[in-house]
Amino acid sequence: MKNTFPLRRALALLAAALLTACAGPARQASSPDAGTLLPNENLVLQGIPPIPMSLVRQVEKYTDFRGHGFADWHPTRNEMLVAHRKAGANTEQLFRINGPMAAPEQLTDFTDPVNEASYEPQGGRYVVFSRSSGGNEAHQLYRLDLDTRAVTLLTHPDERHQMLGWLHGRSELIYSAVPLDRTAEGGTRSAPATTLWLIDPMKPEDRRKLAELPGTGWFGGAVSWDDRQLALIDYRSASESRIWQVALADGKARQLLPAPGESVRAAHYTVGWRRDGSGLFVLSDRAGEFRELMLHDLASGALQRITAHIPWDVASADLSDDGRLLALRVNADGREELRLIDAQTLREQAVPALARLPKGSINTARFHRNSGQLALAIDSAQGPNQLHSLDLASATVATWTEPQAPPGVDTKGFADQRIVRWKSFDGLAMSAVYTPTPSRFAGKRPVVVLVHGGPEAQATLGFMGRWNYLVNELGIAIVQPNVRGSAGYGKTFLTLDNGMKREDAVKDLGTLLDWIAAQPELDAARVLVTGGSYGGYMSLAASVHFAERIAGAIDIVGISDFVSFLANTESYRRDLRRAEYGDEREPEMRAFFERISPLRNADKIKQPLFVVQGKNDPRVPWTEAEQIVARVRQTGVPVWYLRAENEGHGFARKENADFQFYATIRFLEQTLLK
Template identity: 60%
Template sequence: MRRLALTVPTLLFVACAALPPAPPPLPAAAPAAPAAEAVVVPNPNLVLQDIPPIPAALAQQVARYTDFRGHGFLEWHPTRREMLVTHRKAGGSTTQLFRVTAPMAEPEALTDFSEPVRVASWEPQRGEYLVFERSNGGDEADQVYRLDVADRQVTLLTDPTERHEIQGWLHKSSQLLVGSVPLDRTAQGGSREKIRQTLTLIDPANPGQRRKLAELPGTGWGVGGVSWDDRRVALTRYISATESQLWLLDLRNGKTRQLLPAPGSKRKASFLAAGFKRDNSGIWLVTDRHGEFRQLALYDLGRRRLLPVSRHVAWDVDQIGASRDGRLLAAQVNVDGRSEVRLFDARSRKERPAPALPPGGVRALGFHPQAGELAFSLDSAKGPGEVWSLDPNAAKGAAPVQWTRALAAPGVDPQAFGDQQIVRWKSFDGRGISGLLSLPPERFGGKRPVLIDIHGGPEGQAEVGFMGRYNHFVEDLGIAIVQPNVRGSSGYGKTFLALDNGMKREDSVKDIGALLDWIATQPRLDASRVVVSGGSYGGYMSLAVAATYPQRIAGAIDVVGISNFVTFLRNTESYRRDLRRVEYGDERDPAMRAFLERISPLTNASRITRPLLVVQGRNDPRVPYTEAEQIVEKVRANGTPVWYLRAENEGHGFRRKENADFQFYVTTLFLQQTLLK
């Protein structure tokens, strides 16, 4: 080795000396192949078409946004100061039932199924068992079960060939009211022209003991309260978002009679029953009979008079809870997309001072049957649902009591998330439209790309609340999110609610065109980088915007959306069909059928030229999967890139965490490729 230890002068000498001719160069070596990038393998229930591999690094980057776990209030225990709530446990896939035995106590799991459980009720006398609803694979063919809390034994109470709903209990005995409708899978030809809804009284402790109370024509019937003497049932017949009726069922003989509107009246309105007055002299309800908004009111059965209670509140009352002693009412009021609690004295029908609540929107409420304590769920832009309670009769300034704490993945502080702001713009006809805007943090400079996310319904509403996984788009990717409340949305009066009905359907699409105009005027928003997204009816809106304004968007996302109104109405479950015909139009009418065909995205698919992501559940009873597959095929014929994700074990939206996570990965990659390149 010492002979190589040459001094610098020697090296210079050697370099200058005469050398033999150099050999010909060797062929250049091929560059080393990069290591294969790790990717996320979808679970066996997911079907992917033309979706690029999802980098494992992407899944790791967004993982902290996929494990928010809040709680939703369902019901107080009938005798103890404890609650029944919904929650997803750590590592769990679906929402299940839990009980919380004291404020901030560790929730105790009552169910642990592969299918989600979101609806349940305690047996009202002693609370020794509860009943719950559960479907299979997202098919919404709900069955009712009894769960014996002591040993977790589960007993099926209903006929699997039909769809069932828990409708309430009698007061003096543990007998359960169940509403049922037939399913198309048991119909000849897979469809039914006529549907009847059955109301049955079941003793869950002895399931063989049951009595059919009534067969009701059509669908949309729901129990709105049982009289305190167990003799009568208030029924709501829901016809559309702007029309419903109040009926009375006599439990002794099964006879029904219409109360509101009076039989023969041509004046339509919304009447939604919410329980009997404690002395059985009247029925509490919410109605828009006296104005634009749904008000709390009392129908006096003896005088046959409707008495307004909250006429001074110029917003919709969405929910009512009554204390068991009949003295107090709690109303959930939707104030411009923010849900508040208002209290009313049930005897004087006067409003009481509102309690001071923690920040957030109220999602559910209920009085304890014995103590009168009021429980409620809250969420906000800064966190998922938490459950609280308050004593309405406590001294002024008494603080609410927190019962549950929402959970987030390590490294995520939801309190740092930005608040949503309400924004407004003028549409094509001068009408004011509003929505919610979530802006990225100030560290993101320049004009920011925009995701327009449209709610379903169509009579839904974008409300102030927690955005869950979508916080990643705002906080980490710097994407602004606008959630518009186009005409036809609830919460802004019955006139606004009806502005998209029938032949006016395209006017709501024009509201998004006006939103695109507004985005172009905003200093922090980039009108050249916009993706439109939506679920269910919002999926239709996304497709319609993609066909109407193809040059003004960068891409579109359709989640369980309607692509053709005629095929949708033909294939949706029969128990939903007539309710949807009132909203969208009756395809059996030739003029309406021609209109629906003309405006459907499938008809206009040749105009969808921007990248499209379509997400669908195979078992969806509302918007059948065929709506997704026909638009995928038609748009691909344009040469337009279409990503298609279908889950074989889901229905109208993904409910299992593993599926929802993968949908989020795909959506994130789609936004990166359409908005951030």
């Protein structure tokens, strides 16, 4: 995701693959005879050699870092709803914490993860949460009664759902529903639509249809304080989204931004309404390269810029319930910072007690409905998400959770990451997050290039979980590039890989290899490229274009052929992906896809390949993995394949993710560390 793999070693690996391939059910446990770890019954293996228990014992302490994700504040009490994976558990579940450093109380216990939830807003009598099955992303909404722990399904299983917002005056919830087509199994829908529903979760049978809207990119609802209007985002692509206003009484919808008749093509996102309903706070990059906080006046249609002085994207904004303050997360070169805006004067103000917050990236900033406290989730290279509250009135900070690491691992000693920069083939400035190895490792160090997905995502500073084993125990440096098309560096940069510019981003990887070769501490002869989703495509593309410069690649849920990908991705995602990659129905675009797709260039792949896939993936269907595995094997190149029958777009269950990581270490032994 490199050096020519010796033929003798390739043949040995191929023979081992035939002996150890496993497509049948088996439990993930040790084999007492062989001293190896057996896969659990949901894992399908091909070409992967045995996992010695000695390796598992060395690595497993790096597989159990556990942080806490903020879900919601209780509406009346000083209490948090959080997502957490407890010791020994396989998935994240919901917990409530009734005060700083109080013992978490578990609320859910499912085989599938639960990490999105909201308290009933009047008294916190129950929780509504979202959950899908086996990674299929067909999210259903459920009511959890806190007194009895009874769980009630609120939605239809043949649709995927998203919570959009609660009414303010009563406990009724607006949510969206999109039909599922399961295109990988042959279903399709030429013009899918989104339906908006209003529901009292205590009386789900009485739900009321609010509106039906064309397309499937509707999300991010903000309900006006008089409960009459819903501001909604119509997401077309990473560089274009619109804001609509839906009347809750009759479902009539009108476009707010860009205003009808405007030719502006830009991103627009809702934040929240002014208390008197006169204006709507929004985020938009329409005035420049970066996403700014703005105020849209409903009467005049005027837009007032508020954060033009901040030369970075405002990643999110949360408006306090009293309408007085806005808490912003600003993405400053891959690290998210907290800023405060006075919602009346529209001026930035100092953050109280800022120096008392731990260093790191602020991944969440949410106001309590009544107390005005800010919940903050912060992580860094030294630990996963830790929750804090910031009391703005008293300028005090309270710690709510501590990140948990296994015995024998001191995360405080993990090295800080840094941003490195270089120039690409056309002079364009590039950057990456670089994690160096500890100084005790002598000589030139091997490198893993870890490419983010999206492609409209970003490699950011923060905790690296299992990957820390590579750095701290194996002496492998990690470089996470932000090639063109990445978010965070302006809207122009974001679009530089669109359509027929796709391989310019691959060329950026080539210039990163040049940068690696110029670093005295790094070994350009031992570089492996890996990534998930779009990053999986990039690892395959690197295998095609830089076969003599890399040692191998790991493709995780990646695109192997753009034509088949666009044909088989779920219908509700297809138009969104065409906006980024191009429309395969156009002859010129289709010919371009056929020319660049890794599947059609598989004969150029010369180094070992490891492919990882979830069978229930609605985004990049499992067929993308199967076809590249079969095609590359025809050329005689060693291919390892791992598929999980109960996963989707990446492995969410710890037992599956652990096995994937152990196999990854074995692959590195055969490529980078031989």
